[in-house]
Amino acid sequence: MDSARHAAATPRNESAARLRALIVDDEPLARRGLEIRLQAHPDVEIVGQYGDGASAIAGLREHQADLMFLDVQMPGMDGFATLRAIPAREMPLVVFVTAYDHYAIRAFEASATDYLLKPVEESRLEQALARVRSARAQREASGHCAQLLGLLGELSGRPPLDLDEALKPDALEQLRREEKLAVRDGGRTVRVDLRSIRWIDAAGDYMCIHTDGDAPNGNTLILRATMREMEKQLDPQRFPRIHRSTIVNAQRVVELRPHTNGESYLRLDCGQELKLSRSYRDKLSVLL
Structure with missing residues (x-):
């Protein structure tokens, strides 16, 4: 467990407009890089840096931080487990930091104050801080907590969790085991059983999700979406792009079945053949 490095705390009544921030990341270089970039923002005061979730929670209670830059993928207590352990009344504004998480990027866009992709770019950090300042000006603690609970629910397309559900020790694991894909189509959300999906292909501005069904060749769900949006919601180990x-x-x-010029053909259990270009x-290791 990394030891915390604390900056001198400034009394709230002396710097009411300042954002008291924690940096939580198990990579020292990532913490240092974010610290350097935040130095260009005088209204942000870093009051603690931590390498694990448990230390961050203790530091949050000690320093009463307004903002937490929280790494998603940490060993042991990851970012989501850290959130579950923070009481609603103590929840700061949260900006997630991630190298890339195919489960969560779309949920971050919808439910988090903001998120940053590593390596952090100056322009994106400025945008994130602008959103944080705006959120602090208008937020209520209960409203922000509801956003975070909604995020946990959106990881699997489930409705937002209530606080008791979200604080269960296995809440995140249950969400990730959920076998549903939530696809937004205009004003509606369609939930598709992952096990029923055979393949997905693009048709202009639309995606065709081919599933098991009563029709002789199964069912096809047609949605206005992009291949990139679909990839962000699916585990590439289970649903590789071919x-x-x-x-x-x-x-x-x-x-x-190998073909010419390094291409191959895949046959599915429904009889459909697809080309692996x-x-x-590189997806052969996933398919074999």
């Missing part, structure tokens, strides 16, 4: 316009459910592949040959 062509610029095709994603496949790896569990449904029953045969792989040369550009995606």
Whole structure:
């Protein structure tokens, strides 16, 4: 467990407009990089830096921070487990920091104060801080807590959790085991059983999700979306992209047949054949 480095605390009544911030990341270089970038923002005061969730929670209670830059992928207590351990009345504004998390990016966009991708860019940090300042000016603690609970629920397309559900020790694990894909289509949300998906392909500005169904060739759900949006919601180990316009459910592949020029053909358990293009040959390890 990394030891905390504390900055001198400034009484709230002497700097009411300042943002008292914690940096929580298990990578010392990442913490240092964010610290250097924040020096350009005089209204941000770093009151603590921590390498794990447990120390961060203790530091939050000690320093009564307004803002937490929270790494998602930390060993032991990850970012989401850290959030679950913070009482609602103590919850600061949260900016998530992540290298890339295919489960959560879309949820961050919808529910977090903001998120930053590593390596952190100056322009994105400025945008995030602008959102933080705006949120602090108008937020209520209960409203922010509801946003975070909504985030935990959105990880699996479930409705927002209530506080008791979110604080259960296995809450995040249950969400990640949820076998549903939530796809937004205009004003509606369609939830699709992941196990029923055979493959997904692009058709212009639309995505075709081919699933098991009563029809002879199964059912096809057509949604206005992009391939990138679909990839962000799906685990690439279970749903690898095999062509610029095709994603496949790896569990449904029953045969792989090499073809010319480094390409291959996959046969699914429903009889459908799909091309694995040369550009995606690195996905063979997932499919075999």
